[in-house]
Amino acid sequence: MIKQEFTITIFSENRIGILNQIVSVFTRRHINIESLTSSESAIEGIHKLTIVVFSNREEVEILARQIEKSIDVLKAYSFSHDEIVYQEIALYKVPTAKLFKGNEIEKLVRRYGARILEMTADYTIIEKTGHKGETQELFDKLDPYGVTQFTRSGRVAINKMKKEPLIDYLKNLAKNGLNTNIQ
Amino acid sequence: MKESKKQPVMMTGSQAVMESLLNEGVDLMFGYPGGAIMPVYDALYSIQDKLHHVLVRHEQGAVHAAQGYARVTGKVGVCLVTSGPGATNTVTGIADADIDSTPVVVISGQVGSSLLGSDAFQETDIVGITQPVTKWNYQITRAEEIPRAIARAFYIAKSGRPGPVLLDITKDAQFGMLEYTYEPVTSIRSYTPCPPVEPAQIEEASKLINLAKKPMALVGQGVLIAGAEKELLEFLEKTDIPAAQTLLGQSALPSDHRLSIGRLGMHGNYGPNIKTNDCDLIIALGMRFDDRVTADTKNYAIKAKIIHMDIDPAEINKIIHADAPVLGNLKDSLPMLTARVNKNDHSEWLEEFRACDRIENERLIKRELFPEKPELKVAEVVRRVSEAYNDDAIMVTDVGQHQMTAWRYFRFKRSRSVVTSGGLGTMGFGLPASIGAKLGKPDRPVCLFVGDGGFQMTIQELGTINQSKVPVKIILINNNFLGMVRQWQELFFDYRYASTELINPDFQTIARGYNIPAIKVTERKNLDKAIEKMVNSEGPFLLEVAVEKEGNVFPMVPAGASVADIRLE
Ligand SMILES: Cc1ncc(C[n+]2csc(CCOP(=O)(O)OP(=O)(O)O)c2C)c(N)n1
Numbered sequence: 001m002i003k004q005e006f007t008i009t010i011f012s013e014n015r016i017g018i019l020n021q022i023v024s025v026f027t028r029r030h031i032n033i034e035s036l037t038s039s040e041s042a043i044e045g046i047h048k049l050t051i052v053v054f055s056n057r058e059e060v061e062i063l064a065r066q067i068e069k070s071i072d073v074l075k076a077y078s079f080s081h082d083e084i085v086y087q088e089i090a091l092y093k094v095p096t097a098k099l100f101k102g103n104e105i106e107k108l109v110r111r112y113g114a115r116i117l118e119m120t121a122d123y124t125i126i127e128k129t130g131h132k133g134e135t136q137e138l139f140d141k142l143d144p145y146g147v148t149q150f151t152r153s154g155r156v157a158i159n160k161m162k163k164e165p166l167i168d169y170l171k172n173l174a175k176n177g178l179n180t181n182i183q
Numbered sequence: 184m185k186e187s188k189k190q191p192v193m194m195t196g197s198q199a200v201m202e203s204l205l206n207e208g209v210d211l212m213f214g215y216p217g218g219a220i221m222p223v224y225d226a227l228y229s230i231q232d233k234l235h236h237v238l239v240r241h242e243q244g245a246v247h248a249a250q251g252y253a254r255v256t257g258k259v260g261v262c263l264v265t266s267g268p269g270a271t272n273t274v275t276g277i278a279d280a281d282i283d284s285t286p287v288v289v290i291s292g293q294v295g296s297s298l299l300g301s302d303a304f305q306e307t308d309i310v311g312i313t314q315p316v317t318k319w320n321y322q323i324t325r326a327e328e329i330p331r332a333i334a335r336a337f338y339i340a341k342s343g344r345p346g347p348v349l350l351d352i353t354k355d356a357q358f359g360m361l362e363y364t365y366e367p368v369t370s371i372r373s374y375t376p377c378p379p380v381e382p383a384q385i386e387e388a389s390k391l392i393n394l395a396k397k398p399m400a401l402v403g404q405g406v407l408i409a410g411a412e413k414e415l416l417e418f419l420e421k422t423d424i425p426a427a428q429t430l431l432g433q434s435a436l437p438s439d440h441r442l443s444i445g446r447l448g449m450h451g452n453y454g455p456n457i458k459t460n461d462c463d464l465i466i467a468l469g470m471r472f473d474d475r476v477t478a479d480t481k482n483y484a485i486k487a488k489i490i491h492m493d494i495d496p497a498e499i500n501k502i503i504h505a506d507a508p509v510l511g512n513l514k515d516s517l518p519m520l521t522a523r524v525n526k527n528d529h530s531e532w533l534e535e536f537r538a539c540d541r542i543e544n545e546r547l548i549k550r551e552l553f554p555e556k557p558e559l560k561v562a563e564v565v566r567r568v569s570e571a572y573n574d575d576a577i578m579v580t581d582v583g584q585h586q587m588t589a590w591r592y593f594r595f596k597r598s599r600s601v602v603t604s605g606g607l608g609t610m611g612f613g614l615p616a617s618i619g620a621k622l623g624k625p626d627r628p629v630c631l632f633v634g635d636g637g638f639q640m641t642i643q644e645l646g647t648i649n650q651s652k653v654p655v656k657i658i659l660i661n662n663n664f665l666g667m668v669r670q671w672q673e674l675f676f677d678y679r680y681a682s683t684e685l686i687n688p689d690f691q692t693i694a695r696g697y698n699i700p701a702i703k704v705t706e707r708k709n710l711d712k713a714i715e716k717m718v719n720s721e722g723p724f725l726l727e728v729a730v731e732k733e734g735n736v737f738p739m740v741p742a743g744a745s746v747a748d749i750r751l752e
Binding site for chain 2: 012013016017020021024028058061062065066068069071072073074170173178179180181
């Protein structure tokens with residue numbers, strides 16, 4: 001079966017070891033994680049992880065169920081790229097001197113919808129959000145001018161569903177008289 | 184569970200461990216002391232009359248014993264071990280309990296919290312090591328966390344699909360003071376132990392059942408765990424559906440039940456294997472389509488629709504695609520299904536299994552049970568022992584040829600009568616597991632079948648049997664070989680017996696050294712008398728049987744083949 005990019009979003013308790021538990025589901029099946037971000041979700045006290053893998057629908061569904069087996073995971077959802085809106089952020093460091101040799105860099109910044117984040121006598125930091133292909137393209141364009149550092153974040157993603165499905169999960173717990181607090 | 188105490192009492196973390204265990208109704212545990220768990224052992228000293236501790240000879244044995252106890256009682260087995268090597272010695276047992284869904288709580292001591300991560304004496308990251316093989320694990324670094332963590336541990340270990348939990352308690356948490364109150368845990372927001380049964384799924388499944396001409400039920404351990412034996416019988420008897428059992432599902436229905444068609448899997452029975460590719464519907468009940476059951480999945484159940492009923496959503500579509508999944512506890516879902524399905528008669532279809540049984544009987548079972556050669560065969564030993572206990576003993580096995588043969592020829596009347604290492608196939612499981620099984624069900628005879636290889640993996644537990652006076656009956660099947668591996672060498676590696684022949688010690692002398700009466704049988708004519716002696720003995724007993732050296736277990740589905748390619752010889 002052909003593989004494509006899938007984004008798995010995971011809601012969990014913010015506990016020591018949770019990342020280890022989640023990652024081991026991928027390790028066991030010899031699946032490489034393309035990117036991973038982790039931070040507090042919109043719901044207070046609940047952590048959100050976003051993991052990108054190359055896989056197929058059947059396999060990511062199995063992965064999501066395996067991840068949910070972890071006691072501290074509330075829910076895991078898998079999405080193909082057209083089921084979500086997502087962004088990544090990239091930072092580029094170039095010598096400021098290069099900026100003043102013609103206006104090529106400034107043009108690139110404008111054309112790629114990037115912005116200058118910080119400028120000192122020595123270096124300039126450029127920031128761009130976008131998909132990996134886009135941030136890569138800007139890097140390829142900037143590199144001839146001497147990019148001294150380049151870094152890319154993992155993915156943040158919002159699904160296209162009407163509501164965050166986790167809210168329904170929590171509501172359901174409450175409806176059935178179950179605990180909805182962290183323990 | 185006892186009423187939780189409402190008035191807080193000041194005590195140490197170690198005392199809180201003991202109080203919490205008592206609150207969970209624990210009256211027996213298995214363990215081995217050492218530096219980092221000494222405060223807890225000290226707290227145990229004053230309550231030994233209420234909480235009996237069995238001192239094992241190796242921590243692996245503690246976990247297997249707890250597993251044996253859990254499997255026959257359905258209760259949580261408990262272990263207590265020290266840090267470092269004590270904790271790492273439990274890993275095989277924990278992994279075994281994990282893959283066989285056995286509720287076990289392992290409590291390990293840990294170095295003081297200020298030393299964590301510093302490579303202190305006997306420090307290991309046991310939480311990290313056991314993470315992939317526990318249902319949940321947790322490190323306790325403060326005394327006040329203890330009651331809550333233990334309550335969570337028991338709730339998680341026994342609810343839903345059971346499994347092992349490890350609690351690692353630092354020494355300072357054991358010494359620290361807390362205000363003790365106990366509140367059992369009954370729900371955790373991030374954990375759904377048992378998804379509610381959806382009527383639509385029942386509807387879908389019942390439609391398939393009502394249409395099926397050649398349906399077959401696959402009974403797994405889930406039926407036993409759910410305690411749904413009665414519900415299973417009601418379902419089978421109304422629908423008249425033939426039922427096969429997995430290794431761990433064995434004893435969910437009595438061996439002589441009309442609808443019982445025998446065992447599934449690599450060394451299972453002829454009928455249920457070849458008929459898998461003939462049936463038009465499979466109803467999988469609390470089983471997980473292990474590769475020892477399915478063999479080649481591409482050529483498995485090729486004509487059948489699949490109904491998969493399980494409590495664990497992660498099992499659905501994991502191996503075999505389910506046309507109609509039914510999530511939930513079988514105790515709830517089976518009666519709902521029984522109410523929706525038509526009463527039926529599948530006697531013609533059942534007759535096809537009987538015909539297979541006759542073939543298996545003619546070509547295989549007869550020569551196994553009534554051999555013409557003078558060498559003793561494992562099957563005849565197993566059957567005689569089973570009969571000597573009126574087909575109503577608890578059977579514990581180790582791993583190998585004798586395991587498969589014991590499973591094939593022992594017979595059962597009651598549920599929860601099989602204790603064996605299924606998913607992990609852990610040699611060395613049998614002897615300690617039999618100790619736990621006997622202590623869990625003191626009123627029932629416990630027969631352990633063990634090979635001469637596996638026996639020597641945990642043979643030191645004879646010391647536990649001696650010290651704790653555990654009357655298990657050990658049937659040592661001695662073929663002077665690592666038999667199962669030798670069989671594969673014979674069949675698939677051209678008789679190249681690389682490191683499978685065993686030069687053994689005198690097991691009779693060893694048993695006597697441990698104060699255990701022993702007898703050795705080398706000839707058929709002495710077998711019955713020896714078994715009689717074992718049955719009539721009060722305490723533990725070792726019956727060693729020298730069997731044919733190069734016997735093979737058949738039927739067999741060769742590795743990589745389809746279930747339909749099962750070989751009878
Ligand atoms: C801990 C462990 N190591 C190795 C194996 C591989 N193995 C499976 S069966 C077997 C042979 C068992 O020999 P024995 O205990 O004498 O029993 P028999 O097969 O002869 O009945 C071996 C080595 C295993 N299952 N477990």
